[in-house]
Amino acid sequence: MSGLPKLPGFNFVDPTLSKFHLSHNFYCINGYKVPKTITSGVGGREIDANCVGYFSSSDPVRYDPSLTYGRTRSVACSQFIPHFALYDSKCLTFKAFFKQSVPESPVEYYRVRKVNIIYFLEDDTITVIEPRTLNSGLEQGRIVRRGKIPKNTAGDPWHWKDFNVGKDICFNGVVYHTTDCDVFTKEFMRSHGLIMADSEQTPPDPYTQAREFSVQVHETKTPPADDKLRRFLEYDGKVLTFDALYDTRDQEFGELRVYGILYYLADDTIAVQEIKEPNGGRDPFPLLLRKTKVPKVWTDRPETYPSVYLELSDAEVTEYYQPKDLLIGETIYILGRPMLLVNCNEFTRNYYRKTLCIEQKPAIDFKPKPRKLPPAPMPPHDGIGSLQDSLQNTKKFSNTPPKKDVIRQLVNANKHLRYMLKIDLVHPEDEIRRFILRYSLSEGTCNIYEPPIRNSGVIGGKYLSDSLVSKPGSDPLNPDYYTPADFYIGALLVVHQQRFIIIDADLYVYRYMQANPEKFPCTVIENIRNHMFNKGFLTEDIAEQLEKECQDQKKAARDAIGLEADIVQTELEKCFIEQKVKPDPDADLEYERKKAKILEEYTESLKHKYVVPEHGIDPVNLTCPYPIVIGEIADKTCKEQDVGGDSFTPKHIDTPAEKVQKHYAEVYRKQHEICDHPRPIECEDPEAAKRLAANQKPLPEPFEPIMVSNVENPKGACKVKAVHFADDDKRCLRDKYDLCDHKTPKNHCGCTQYQK
Template identity: 45%
Template sequence: MAVHTTRGLPFLPGNSFRDTTKSAFHRPQTLSYKNGYALPLRPTVGIGQEPLLSEHIMQNEVKQLSSQTATLTYGTLTRSPPLDFIPAHVAYDKKVLRFYGYFQQDVLHSPDEHFRVRPVVIYYYLEDDSMCVMEPVVENSGIPQGTLIKRHRLPKKQHGEHYHWKDLNLAMDLSVYGTMYRITHCDPFTQEFMESQGIVLNDPEPTPGDPYTNRRTQPQPSYITPSDYDNLKQFLTKDRMVLRFFALWDDSDSLYGEKRAVIVQYYLVDDAVEIRETQEPNSGRDPFPVLLRRQKIPKDIKEVCQPFPSCILEVSPHEVQEYYSPRDFRVGEELRLMGKRFLLYDCDEFTRKYYEQHHADIPLKPLALALDQKTQQAYMKVVPPYNGFGSLEDSLQNCLSLIPEPPKKDLLKLLENDHKILRYAARLDSQNPHDEGRRFVLSYFLSNDMISIFETSRRNSGILGGKFLEKTRIPKPGSTAENPEYYGPADFAIGATVEVFRHRFVLTDADQYVLTYLESIAEQERIPEKTLSSLRQALGQSKAPDPNHTPVNLPDPTAVEGHPPSS
């Protein structure tokens, strides 16, 4: 509560009065920050929002206070300039003490090492007495490194005390959160600062080396005598040379085992061996013919580690004393590869010549073996009769595969003969008197050998004209589904009869494009002279108009299917 006295009364008990209505007792704020810089402020009010005493003092009294000087009983007073106050966050800004050290990490369940030495850097920030511990990052170390302890005030004891820069020194142990850090040395700035504050630093210590890192950086010296064999010459002279042996894999020792025919291939370019199983159709086996992928097979291996089986350990080239060579493959003898037995009973002609030229001392003894193989009875595929649904090619695809695929098309023929159509005029050969006088236009498409038929409309005939037959391939009479024969341009002569699904059409006329096109391909396609002469006679002779003949004008051979020709 504010305490004030009545003006003129001495400040004695009984002369002071308290303000019971006052609730603010804090001191005014005299420091602020602007753009990261500290700015001091002059107080405008006193403690508890009371007006300042300087506001009640008159100007004359202020002058008297400023002119009063302190006097000494003896001697004269020497005035010294007042010192500016500098806060700690300004004086120690960006001043950091740096100590170097390490800690030991225990390694469990390892016969090669018991601990690892991990170097650290300890930073002490003087502005707020905070600390952080960093570990230098080492590439491909496999250990999480970087910031081990983030920046904050590290606890010294359980009583709430924190570490101070006065507690740090060289050659000492620093216990932080259960981990013991050993401080070995510091940088020159830290040494200068500590000595300026009157702290005597201990002698620096060297950081011990990590035994695991030292063992990796200094491998055991090994000496390998270089080989005199020229691998480049082998690659250039023996490329694409393969020795092929016909063998019998004897797997009768295993459960449900049997003897299987295999092919053993030896690549002379890199001394690799590949074994492929000879599979027959419908044998019931999975389609994986490669029994052993192409690789170099070791023949003699150093016994480095006895307790572990060799099939588990990875064999390096330095542990192999000898690989299989062509001298180990002898026709007529049994060979053991990768723990399996193979009887080489024959080889191909190239392999036989190679052994005669390079290994004449090795005899080749082919064996005539009666292999236990089931003879496959050849079954002829019977194509069922055509049921009339779709084209012959589409129906045949249902018999060739379980999932039918569309028949293959001649794309080159489609591109070259696109929009090329041969058009003929035809009449219906029928015994029905109502079909007398019906006229049709037969269009042959050169791109896909299909035929479409369009009937021309006649007035008062009682028959609607229009599309008579969709585009389809028409087989010749007497052709079978196994070997179908389709109509072609060579079959369309003037006066010839074309049978289309039990309907007989007689060709009566054609356009000029038909004759021009057939004459251009007469030598390549072997167009009969009878067909060409009939077209020339039909297009070249002049005759009187026949009232029963409908003239057909087909000037455009690229007309779209389904549209009637211009008459």
């Protein structure tokens, strides 16, 4: 079809196409323009540019950089909030007043009426409301209906920008003077750049003042009635509790007795109850005094009062006890009985502190100190059973086994110390006999076993079962038992009148002493250590100690490097010392700060940060087999006049780690030339492959050492050592891979790490 000429009758019309308008590029959704993801041509036809044939990997339109570099962090677009939703239920409130004239009144000429002007931000409407006042005689409430109020003849409505404190505002012919506003209004105005003026005081209403002055305050001398119901509801169940002492020891058969005084706040009554003591010898009774009001002076009564058949009433009593009279350390009289208050509970202390602002004194210790009873004598051991069982039976009526140290048993379960014993010779036939002492760390008991010896005439086996062995000469009722601190090589043990000498021990004994040195004397540990050394059991310990001392010496040698270095003083410092002048520390403060910064950067550059990968190459012997004689090295000390003002650090010197890096970098360069760029490999003669190494070749005769000429410093060497930090990093970026790829020998520039 495409090859037909464009003549009438040779063109074909697509009957499905009925639209020939230009398609739009945006959709309108909720009032926002949203671009279309796929563009189309006239009538909604597909564009040839959308075909796959037009797609290329370098197409900047369809290429998404986020597929390669990842999504970039972008700030989210702020959400659009309509005006009516943003300021919904938000109002500006101003306090104001206006003066209303009062005609035809001889008492007043005007009145001052206080109002609240409320401005609604959501639709810029205003309303005026007058707070209601009791007995004002005026119709109060909403004065101005909510709506937009014009401020001039042009009909422009009032706006919140027109409001301020101390301003006259006219609404419908009434002038309102603003005096104050709330906190939200101040913050809102300040956020929009409007600072509210200081608040003003509303002038008083003369009529209201006259009414207040005319009202007289009626005073009465009648005391207020005691509302018993209110006190009952407020203080029911709240009782002040005190401990009191009633001392009658000055009388015959007197004693010191303790009572509890209860003060009921609901009706100001007092009750006294006796505090029962176990085995006190007295019959228990509930109360010494039931709830009643107690007078402070119980003998204060008229002489003609018939006390034979009448009790005291409130008319005869001048004063009763109140909470302010009950203080710790004070003596009160309960119907003639003196009682000393010695203590109170926590509720009582809090009540006095919070309600009466009185801090109660601390409790008085009145109880006598208990006397120490002499220890009960222990009966002698009858020999039946162990001593612990016999002592336990004397402490209780029922026979119970003595308590054991469970923690010791759990910590030292199945742990034993073994020693070899021999008998202190009395008979010659006992010389060959040996015994094994096993000390249990969990029980503290000793077990002695004799290994059988064939044809010795002595039957071996258990010599002593697990039991506590006491030392000779100790108290039979409080014996002193053998412990591991008493066992050492050559120690004499007396077990049931039989004398033994320790001649050997296990290596575990010495390990236990190392782990618990606080349980053994130093002489015992030294004795066991010498015995183990003579036996040859401490070979590994000695090797570890020698290795540790060797490492400590190497560390001390490394730490000592540079401590004895001579500090070269500059000419300026020498001049200061001769003149006895101290330099101003603030003068070179910036200089010292810059110097410290550069020294820190230089120190960081010397650190070995590059890790050489596993290369599998044999170490290269760089030792020269020929002796080299080097001439005298020139003095490299830079004087002050030769060094510039920005010279702070010497020229970079390769560390041993960097030398190794450069060596393997050269190896990688050769590998890159051979493997990545193939070249014909030259074959070597088999005889040449058997040649000796350079350090194994015999020196030629006659031998002359290699002579190296003297090293001279070039002119301006001190200035070459100056370190300059340039802002551009083109040199570092250009030489970043130069050591491996460009095959050009370069020194490490110190500004980048090796990449290969």
